[in-house]
Amino acid sequence: MPYYDSPVDGTRLHYIDHGPADGPVAVFAASAYIGHEMWEYQTLPLAEAGYRCVALDRRGHGRSDAPWPGFGLDTLADDLHGLLDHLDLRGATLIGHSIGTAEALRCVTRHGNGRVAGVAVVAGVSPGVVRSPGTPDGVDPAVLRADDEVFRRDRAAWFLAGVDAFFAAHLPGNEVSPEYVRHLIDRCLITGPRAAMGIRGVVAALDIADELPGVNVPVLVVHGTDDTSAPLDRTAERVARLVPDSTLKVYERGGHGLFVTHAERLTADLREFIDTGAARSTALTAAKADA
Template sequence: MPYYESPVDGTRLHYVDHGPASGAVAVFVASAYLGHEMWEHQMLPLAEAGYRCVGLDRRGHGRSDDVWSGYDLDTLADDLQGLLDHLDLRAATLIGHSVGTAEVVRCLTRHGSERVARIALVCGVAPGIMRSQGLPGGVDPALARADEEFFRRDRPAWFTHFADAFFAVSSAGNEVSDAYVRHLVDRCLVATPRAATGVRSVVTGLDLTAELPAVDVPVLVVHGTHDTSAPLAHTGERLARLVPGAVLRVYENAGHGLFFTHARRLTADLRQFLGAAAATAAVTGICRMLAAAGIGG
């Protein structure tokens, strides 16, 4: 299985690399608690369509090493940049879900866009969901503390309790089997208790308001109207306003788990977005060849 070492502390991090090496590159960053497998309904069809799909298991998640430290946003963003460097990826499209969107944004604002052509932010918690001076409409911190107590007391019960809301099963068209819910809960429990609580701390302390305007690549924002984990008005809509030129696509009735309930639509939107990235990369490649040959200004 492929691994690389974190540039921060040498933590061994697992990734998958599917599809043709010559295809336009998509790098998938998962939600909290989950590894790259959450993206199966996007990565498999996109790889079969000729795109190179790379999926990362963040530290303490999936098959990556169980470590005590490094669950701050800067380190997680450095881990992501380390993967781009390890594979020497160019003109990559970064695709993040939930807290993964924060890692994608911080990776760009911390390391620049030399290796990144564009980003897709799906059901993001960015710019932040907790009430603060910069986010006055956010969630009451007292509610977050009560939720944290429940989570620490009984993680399996917490995941099971919120599964229906995660997929917005009470909304029209959102059909999820009991078997898939059990599967996803099992995958969430693979994340170590330390990793799970560490990433939760990233979410409760998140405020990317000041750095989002500095994002200098095309941005696709995808969000559901019934996302209770990251309410549209406080996250997706606000995110799209803060990033210059961002495109917002709102999925009616979709919840936080739209990567499953709206899998085909999301995959189609990502494929269209990746197609634009491939066209940009082709033009850039031609310009570089012309420059190397001394043609052009």
């Protein structure tokens, strides 16, 4: 299985690398608690269509090692950039979901655009959902601390209780099978309590509004109207306003789990965005060669 060592502290990190090596490159950063498996409705069809799909298991998630330290946004972004370096990827489109969007955006603002052609922000919690200087109308931190205690007592019950809201499953067309729900929760529970609380801490501290005007690659923002985890007006709409080159696509009846309920539409939108970035990267490479 493919592994590489974190450039920060040597933690062994797992990733998948599917599709042709010479295809347009998409690099996926997953949601909290779960590894690359969440992206199956995007990575499989894209790889089958000739795209190179790389997806990371964040430290403490999936098949990656689970160290005690390292749960800060800079470290997670450095881990992601380390994967780009490890595979020597160029012209990659970074695709993040939920907290994975912050890792992708920080990867660009921290490391530049030398390897990145664009960023897709899918149901992101960026630029922040908890009250902070950059998000004054965010969730009261006390509410999050109380939820942390519920999570600590029984993570399995916490995940199950949140299924309907996560998928907006009460809305027409958003039904998911009990079998899939069980599968996803099982994958989430592979992430141990330390990593789970670590990533919750990243979400609680997230406040990246100030750095978004410095994102110097095109950004596709995809969000659902019924995302209760990351309300549209506090997240996606703000990202679209703050990033200089951004496109916002809003999915009606989409919840946080739109990567499942709206899978075909999301995959098609990602494919179009990847193609645009790949064409731009090729043109820039050609221009440099001619200079």
